Amino acid sequence: MRRLYIHPLLLRIWHWTNAVGFILLTLTGIQIRYVDLFNVVSFRTAVILHYWVGFIIIGNFFIWLLLHLFTKEARNYHAELNPVKMFKGCLEQIIYYGYGIFKGFPNPFHLTKEHKFNPLQALTYQIVMLVFVPLQCITGVLLWDIARFAKVIDVLGGVRVVDTVHVLIFTVIACYIPFHAYLATLGRTPMEHIKAMVTGYEEVEDDAPEHDEKA
Amino acid sequence: MADREIQLMAMHRPKNQAGQRQAGLVSIVAALLTVAIIALTAPASALSPDDAKCLSCHQTAGMEKPLANGESLSLHIAGDKFAGSVHGMFGCAACHSDIDVAKHPGDAKPIASKRAFSIGRAQVCATCHTDQATQWSHGVHAALVRDGNPIAPVCTSCHSPHAVMKGAAQAMETVPCKTCHSDIFDAYATSIHGTLRAAGITQAPLCYSCHGAHDIKVPTAGAGLKDTCFGCHKDAVAKHQIWLPNTQLHFTVISCPACHSPTAHRKVDLMLRNSETKEDAVRPIGVPEFQGSPDGAAGDKGLDPATLFTLMQTLNRTGVKNKTSIKGMLEVSSGVEAHKIAAASEAIKNCATCHKAGSAAFQSVTISVAGSGGVPVHYGITKDVLHSAFSIPSIGGFYAMGATRITLLDVLLVLGLLVGIGIPALHLTIRWLASRPTDKPGKPDSADQDKKEG
Numbered sequence: 001m002r003r004l005y006i007h008p009l010l011l012r013i014w015h016w017t018n019a020v021g022f023i024l025l026t027l028t029g030i031q032i033r034y035v036d037l038f039n040v041v042s043f044r045t046a047v048i049l050h051y052w053v054g055f056i057i058i059g060n061f062f063i064w065l066l067l068h069l070f071t072k073e074a075r076n077y078h079a080e081l082n083p084v085k086m087f088k089g090c091l092e093q094i095i096y097y098g099y100g101i102f103k104g105f106p107n108p109f110h111l112t113k114e115h116k117f118n119p120l121q122a123l124t125y126q127i128v129m130l131v132f133v134p135l136q137c138i139t140g141v142l143l144w145d146i147a148r149f150a151k152v153i154d155v156l157g158g159v160r161v162v163d164t165v166h167v168l169i170f171t172v173i174a175c176y177i178p179f180h181a182y183l184a185t186l187g188r189t190p191m192e193h194i195k196a197m198v199t200g201y202e203e204v205e206d207d208a209p210e211h212d213e214k215a
Numbered sequence: 216m217a218d219r220e221i222q223l224m225a226m227h228r229p230k231n232q233a234g235q236r237q238a239g240l241v242s243i244v245a246a247l248l249t250v251a252i253i254a255l256t257a258p259a260s261a262l263s264p265d266d267a268k269c270l271s272c273h274q275t276a277g278m279e280k281p282l283a284n285g286e287s288l289s290l291h292i293a294g295d296k297f298a299g300s301v302h303g304m305f306g307c308a309a310c311h312s313d314i315d316v317a318k319h320p321g322d323a324k325p326i327a328s329k330r331a332f333s334i335g336r337a338q339v340c341a342t343c344h345t346d347q348a349t350q351w352s353h354g355v356h357a358a359l360v361r362d363g364n365p366i367a368p369v370c371t372s373c374h375s376p377h378a379v380m381k382g383a384a385q386a387m388e389t390v391p392c393k394t395c396h397s398d399i400f401d402a403y404a405t406s407i408h409g410t411l412r413a414a415g416i417t418q419a420p421l422c423y424s425c426h427g428a429h430d431i432k433v434p435t436a437g438a439g440l441k442d443t444c445f446g447c448h449k450d451a452v453a454k455h456q457i458w459l460p461n462t463q464l465h466f467t468v469i470s471c472p473a474c475h476s477p478t479a480h481r482k483v484d485l486m487l488r489n490s491e492t493k494e495d496a497v498r499p500i501g502v503p504e505f506q507g508s509p510d511g512a513a514g515d516k517g518l519d520p521a522t523l524f525t526l527m528q529t530l531n532r533t534g535v536k537n538k539t540s541i542k543g544m545l546e547v548s549s550g551v552e553a554h555k556i557a558a559a560s561e562a563i564k565n566c567a568t569c570h571k572a573g574s575a576a577f578q579s580v581t582i583s584v585a586g587s588g589g590v591p592v593h594y595g596i597t598k599d600v601l602h603s604a605f606s607i608p609s610i611g612g613f614y615a616m617g618a619t620r621i622t623l624l625d626v627l628l629v630l631g632l633l634v635g636i637g638i639p640a641l642h643l644t645i646r647w648l649a650s651r652p653t654d655k656p657g658k659p660d661s662a663d664q665d666k667k668e669g
Contacts, residue, residue: 036572042566044460047460145464147463157611158611158614160606160607160612161607161611163616175631175632178635182639
């Protein structure tokens, strides 16, 4: 086994900031929406905390964006423009998770410096980071100061519409995060990928190629 | 117009004036004695001999005139009060110039009713009190009069013309508003405003302070209430911003008494309004739910979410120029409760009072349109509109976190969490079952196969 440095420091800081932020946003968001069921801190504290953490997550999103606009990290997100190839890769991965993993079949994906995400991961992360997170940030900012953004909110159909979008995206993210956390435990050991997101190093087979064969 | 015809006061002789018909010395002596009594009891500077002449008859207790509708109009004037009133110095003829003394009371014209007489006399008041009359004509009282409301006040309803005293409307004891609005005045009198006013603090508002003196406005119409309160409480925004997130939003959708009358019953009023002008819309024509008398019923009666959705789609169908939207406001349920303002320390500050499911504030809902003089006219609508997915486009502009959440979104969230947690849990369970030592020999070691997940 040898170690492959694939998670730069800035990316790791971004990831764990996001992780803590998402948990706080989830908890405070649930209290704001369901204070009758979940009441840990005062309502006002929950709201203020939700605002502050929300802005940290927005700032964090831009760190992620800049990192991927100006470093080689972007190659992990390069969209597979051939739909047949993309769906074939995703399907292989789904079959592996849904069947092969139980039978002990090998993972069809092999990690390299250029591609650290399997096709399903790459597609999911692109949708999450380029659609859901920005939409959640935008609707969050609008809801942060409804009076200030009244005209924009009116154009969008009103605060109820904006809130509905915010809650729907939260529902998707709330559904996605347990999947993400669980899939992260499917390494050789449950903590392998989680440790890698702390140290930056993934362990690969000695004979595994460091770079893409095309690279 | 009949009202104009009745401007000339037609007076009948009092019933008990038989003695005055007697000729000769007795009547002359009686008249002289009456004038002398008036001259002695009234301020000499206030009443002229001509006025005394009028009062020689009109000071007679019980003097009245039967009207066409069967009512009786009192013609009795308390001379001392008139003399002491602000009108006393002008004398009778200033307002009753239409009376020809030479022919009076012989040329008395019939009067239809007390109401018609009062409305007609308002034009006489307007000859001197031009500004006040103009202001009145722009107010809600005038709008109600124009609509034929039989009790909406005109000048003489609030100002007894023969006993007008300066400052009467500025004292709690004599303010005329409480004649009709007694229940509201009683609520006011026990409020922080009324208590301070009664203690002699003149900065504390009385009726006219918020509602105007003649151009009576309904503060709840439009943004009026906020502006009215801010007229004195100029630092209200700054004080709320210290602790209240989204202060401006709260000020836009919540009326001040909703929090500052802590014992009041609250309700949501959904106001139909013109999307362009932002003014309250008038009653939609041809919509069954807005026909007949509004009863302001709230709770389980009235429009349901699907009907409201259809209504809004109809009002905003393609080709309609003036689009209609709904502005929601959290208000107190009655004018009486709006006046029960408590001290600031007693105001509602706990966010969860409103921002939770089942909050009392969201159990009553009305839908309103603009009525006479801007007074909202309320119709019933079910509280389900606050929680229905149909309402997303219908009342997109009103939403209270936690309290008016859409039930369908709650269901979706629960499903999302079940999927998000349930599938990984199921997957983990199957992996555990598949990797048990009892597995058939020859099965590959899965731990050696996993490469990269996450």
